[in-house]
Amino acid sequence: MKQEFRLRKMLEYLTDHEMLSVNDATVLLSASPATVRRDFSVLARNGSVKKLHGGIIPAQERDSLLPFCLRARWYSEEKRKLAEKTVALLHPGETLFIDGGTTTSHLGMFLPETGYTVITNSLPLCEILTQRFPNKGSSGVLLTGGRLHMASGLLLGSSAEESLRQYHAETTIFSVRGLDARTIYNDTETIAGIEKTMIARSDRLIVIADHSKIGKRAMAQICSIRKAAYLVTTETPENRDILEQIRDTGVQVIA
Numbered sequence: 001m002k003q004e005f006r007l008r009k010m011l012e013y014l015t016d017h018e019m020l021s022v023n024d025a026t027v028l029l030s031a032s033p034a035t036v037r038r039d040f041s042v043l044a045r046n047g048s049v050k051k052l053h054g055g056i057i058p059a060q061e062r063d064s065l066l067p068f069c070l071r072a073r074w075y076s077e078e079k080r081k082l083a084e085k086t087v088a089l090l091h092p093g094e095t096l097f098i099d100g101g102t103t104t105s106h107l108g109m110f111l112p113e114t115g116y117t118v119i120t121n122s123l124p125l126c127e128i129l130t131q132r133f134p135n136k137g138s139s140g141v142l143l144t145g146g147r148l149h150m151a152s153g154l155l156l157g158s159s160a161e162e163s164l165r166q167y168h169a170e171t172t173i174f175s176v177r178g179l180d181a182r183t184i185y186n187d188t189e190t191i192a193g194i195e196k197t198m199i200a201r202s203d204r205l206i207v208i209a210d211h212s213k214i215g216k217r218a219m220a221q222i223c224s225i226r227k228a229a230y231l232v233t234t235e236t237p238e239n240r241d242i243l244e245q246i247r248d249t250g251v252q253v254i255a
Contacts, residue, residue, distance in 0.1 A: 001029060006039050011048060014058045021055035047151060075210045078234055079103045082208050084110050085254055086173060086232050089206060092116070097164065097198040098125060099174035099191075100154040103208050107173065108132065119167055121146060121160050121194060123153040142167075156190050161197045169202040176209050178216030181245035182225055185218035192220035204229040214239035230254055 006029050013020050013028060020028075025036040040056050043049040049056040083106035090096070092115040098104050100122030108128030111118070117140040120126065126141060146160025174195050178185045184207060186192050199205055205227050211234040225231075228251050235243055235255035247253050 001031065003039060003042070006031060006035075007043060010039065010043060010056070014049065014056070019052070019055050019057045024055075075212065076102075078210050079208075080106045080109065082210065082232050082234070083107045086206055086208055086230075087111060089230055089232075089254070090116070090171065094170040095119065095168070097167075097169040097172040097202055098122065099172075099195055099198060100125065100152065101175040103175035103210065104173060116140070117142070119144065119164070119169060121155040123148075123155070156194065158193075161193050164194070164197045164201060167201060169198070171204050171206060172198040172202040173206045173208065174198065176207060176213055176222070177218035178213050179207070179209060179225060179231075179246075180215055180217060181242050181249070183217075184222040184225055184228070185216070186220050186222055187218050189220050192222050195222050199223060199227060206230045206232065209233045211236050211239060215242050225249055225251060 009029060010020055010025065022033050022036050022040075025031070025039075026033055029036065031039075040049070040051055043056060044051045047059060050059060079102065082103065087107060087110040095117040096119065098107060098118055098120040100120060102124075105122060105124045105128060108125045109132070111129070113133055118125075118129070119142045121144040123143075126143065129141060144155050144160040145163040146155035147157040148154075149156050172195075176184050177187045186195065199222075205223075207228045207230070209231065214233060214236075215238075225246055226249050230252045231243075231246060232254045233239075233243070235253075243253050243255060
């Protein structure tokens with residue numbers, strides 16, 4: 001099992017348990033104690049957990065915004081392909097609200113140099129555009145205000161929401177923590193506030209979700225799935241029934 005999957009399994013375990021011991025992790029992951037301890041150290045350095053004698057516990061503040069560098073490795077090739085499909089749905093001249101995240105950051109690899117205005121709360125997305133267009137400049141890019149969440153590179157909070165209310169966009173694009181046949185979810189009310197504001201100030205919504213998000217739920221409800229014009233995802237035998245139900249609501253599923 002690759003390290004990125006072991007790390008994800010550990011963090012998923014800690015969402016429902018107070019502690020993960022070395023012994024329990026070796027059974028959970030079919031890994032050696034030495035491998036488990038190295039993985040514990042990676043998570044501790046990222047600030048996702050705290051190490052105790054014999055195990056790890058969640059970070060003191062239950063911050064569901066895990067470090068960008070950790071999340072970016074999960075399903076990265078799938079997310080890249082989903083981003084490419086999403087850019088094909090856009091129209092030249094549009095103004096875009098793009099909420100930050102590891103999936104939406106891949107959009108920066110496919111957006112053309114000119115023809116769009118991007119309004120985002122994502123520093124990683126801006127960095128990708130800067131690297132692609134260091135001399136000529138990219139399509140117009142505006143950063144929201146807000147408080148910087150250091151680990152994720154997101155600008156969040158009431159100031160970010162207020163800055164979004166100054167603008168109107170043709171399209172909002174965001175990724176999610178989960179969705180089912182009725183509702184779109186994300187981790188926290190803070191993220192939900194940003195995404196609800198984007199939806200209210202734009203004409204259409206495109207949701208990007210890797211296959212692991214289909215059928216999952218999270219604490220904060222964003223909106224009805226019917227609000228989405230498009231869902232860009234990966235269809236699998238496990239999520240096919242849910243995607244068919246979503247299609248029945250009128251959402252165009254690009255899978």
